Amino acid sequence: MTHDPRPGTEDGGAPAVPGWLSVRDVVLAVGIGLVLAAALLALTPGSLAHVLGGTDRRQTTVTEVTEGFVTDDRDRPVTTYDLRWTDGEDARTATLRRSGAPERAVGDTWTLWVSPDGSSVETSSPLATGLGLAVGMPVLVLLVALVVRWRGRVVARSAVREAERIEKAQARRRRPTEGI
Template structure:
C-alpha cells in the first residue's frame, strides 16, 4: 500500500473509518425503537391492536370497492381497495370497513381471518405479537443495516485514493520493467 511521505494532517493517508462501534449500534437501535414507537402512535388503531384490543375473527367480504388514494394528485397506479366485512360475535352480526393499498386480492364472499376490535373500528392483517416483533426487532434492525451501508460507503470512499495510488504505482512499476528489460 502506498502512503504519502509528506508529514502532518494535510499530507498523510486518510484515516479509514472502522466498522460500527458499540455506541453506533446502540444509537441505531435507539433510533429504530423511536421510529417504531412513532409508527405505533401515529397509525390509527395501532395502540388498540398492540394492547390486545383485537381478536382473530373469520370475516366474510361483503363488498369490494377499488378507488384512488384520498388526497392523491393524479399519480397513476396508486390504488386503494376498500373491503366491507361482516362476522358474527356471540350471536350478534358485526361489520367493519378495511382499507388496503393496491388492487383487490379478495372477492365478495371470501372468508378472511383478520384481527378485529369488538366494535370493528380496528382491523389488522397480523397478530399483535407479529406487529410487536416487526416494530421491536424489524425496524431497529433495518436502521442498523442502513447504518452499516453508510459506514461501508464511507470506508470505500476513504480507501479510494489509496487504491488509486497503488494502481498507479503498479502501472509505473510494469512500465519500468518493460522499458528496462
C-alpha cells in the same frame, strides 16, 4: 507521499479507513430503530391499540368489494372491503382499505384482528405486528448504518489507492533518469 506534520498522520496524511460498526454504533442503531417503531405505532391509527391487545381474532365475511385508486394517481389501485362478523348475538361491521387489486371476493371468509367497535382492522396478529416493528426497524437502521459505513470505507480507501498510484507513477518516472 508528503508528510503531514499533524499528530496521528504517520502514514503521510492519508485519511484513516474507518472500521465497521462498533458496539456503540449497534446500540445507537437499535435505539433509533426502536424509537422509529414506537413513532410508527403512535402515528398509525389503531396500531398501538392492536399491539396492546385491543383487537380480537375474528372470522369475518366480505360483504362488499370496492376497487378504486389513490387520489390523483391512476397507477396505484386501492381496494376497500366491507366486512361483517358476529360477536355473540350482535352483528358487527367494519371497513378495511388495502392497496393493490382485490384479493378477496364477496362471500369470502377472512380471519382478521378487529377491535370491538370495528375502528381497527388488522391482517396480522398483535404479536407479529409488535415483533415485526421491534425487530424490523432496528435491523433496517443497522442495514442503513452498514451501507453508510461501507461507503465511507470505500471513499477513504480510494483516496489512499489514488495516492499510492501517483507515488508508483512518480517512482517509475524517476527510475530511468537515476541509472544514467
